[in-house]
Amino acid sequence: MILATLCYIRNGGKTLMMHRNKRPTDVHFGKYNGLGGKFEPRESPEECVIREVFEESNLKITPRLRGIMTFPQFSNGRDWYCFLYTAEHFSGTVKKECPEGELVWVQDSEVLNLPLWPGDKIFLKWLNQEKFFSAKFNYLNGELINHTVEFYG
Numbered sequence: 630m631i632l633a634t635l636c637y638i639r640n641g642g643k644t645l646m647m648h649r650n651k652r653p654t655d656v657h658f659g660k661y662n663g664l665g666g667k668f669e670p671r672e673s674p675e676e677c678v679i680r681e682v683f684e685e686s687n688l689k690i691t692p693r694l695r696g697i698m699t700f701p702q703f704s705n706g707r708d709w710y711c712f713l714y715t716a717e718h719f720s721g722t723v724k725k726e727c728p729e730g731e732l733v734w735v736q737d738s739e740v741l742n743l744p745l746w747p748g749d750k751i752f753l754k755w756l757n758q759e760k761f762f763s764a765k766f767n768y769l770n771g772e773l774i775n776h777t778v779e780f781y782g
Contacts, residue, residue, distance in 0.1 A: 630707065630708050630709075630710065631667060631704075631707050631708070631709045631710070632667065632668040632674075632677075632710050632712075633665060633666060633667050633668065633677075633709060633710070633711045633712070634665040634666065634668070634674055634677045634678035634681060634711065634712045634713075634714060635662070635663045635664075635665040635678075635698075635711050635712070635713050635714065636663050636664050636665050636678050636681075636682050636690065636692060636713075636714040636715065636716055637663040637714070637715050637716075637753070637756065638663075638664065638682070638686075638688065638690060638715075638716045638717075638719060639715060639716070639717050639737070640717065640719075640734075642736060642737050642738075643734040643735060643736055643737060644663075644734070644735055644737055644740050645663075645664065645686065645688075645723065645732060645733070645734055645735075646661045646662065646663065646732075646733050646734075646735045646740065646743065647661065647662050647663070647664055647685065647727065647729060647730040647731070647732055647733075648660075648661050648730045648731040648733060649661070649662055649729060649730040650730050650731055651727075651728060651729055651730050651731075652728075652729065655729070656703075656704045657746075659744060660743075660744050660745060660746060661733075661735075661740075661743040661744060661745055662730075662745075662746075662749070664681060664682045664685045664686055664732075665677075665678055665681045665682065665685075665711075665714075666681040666684075666685075674694070674712040675692060675694075677712075678690070678692050678712065678714050679692060682716070683721075685727050685729065685732070686721075686723050686724060686727070686732055687721050687722060687723060687724040688716075688719045688720070688721045688722075688723060689719060689720045689721050690716035690718070690719040691716060691717075691718040691719065692714040692715070692716050693714060693715050693716065693717075694712060694713070694714055694761070695713050695714060695715055695755075695756055695761065695762070696713040696752065696755065696761060696762040696763065696764060697710070697711070697712055697713065697762075697763050697764075698710070698711045698713055698748075698752065698763075698764045698765070698766060699711075699763075699764070699765040699766070700748075700765075700766050700767075700768065701765070701767055702768075703768055713752065713756075715756055740753060741753060741754075746768075746773070747772070747773035748766035748768070748773050748776060751766075751776060752764060752766075755778070755780075758780070759782070760780040760781060760782045761780070761781045761782050762778050762779065762780050762781065763778070763779050763781075764776060764777065764778040764779075765777050765778075
């Protein structure tokens with residue numbers, strides 16, 4: 630099981646996205662994604678997302694938990710559990726270099742047109758709601774087979 634965080638930072642009608650284009654062995658290679666990553670020992674989800682976003686972008690964020698997502702056997706037969714955040718309050722300047730990919734501010738109206746995982750095109754729309762969600766996305770060989778979701782609040 631892999632525990633991870635994912636954060637979409639928004640500012641002025643744009644979202645900070647990472648084009649995962651630096652490591653060909655990356656399961657996300659070639660796709661755009663939010664910022665985040667895997668938990669370190671003894672970290673809470675909030676500590677993880679704050680650390681990961683800072684390491685990747687140099688931004689200090691105030692995260693808002695929006696949902697929890699499960700991706701059974703997503704990579705190498707391992708289940709991923711992902712805590713999904715947004716952040717509209719942050720400080721700092723986005724750094725120019727990130728070892729995982731290129732950081733780009735994208736117009737919100739263009740985000741869904743980027744090369745994304747199919748499930749991302751579904752859950753990104755849910756971030757416009759004021760409801761918390763728990764979702765499960767089933768992939769097989771990189772293709773989305775199905776998904777389920779429960780909304781709360």
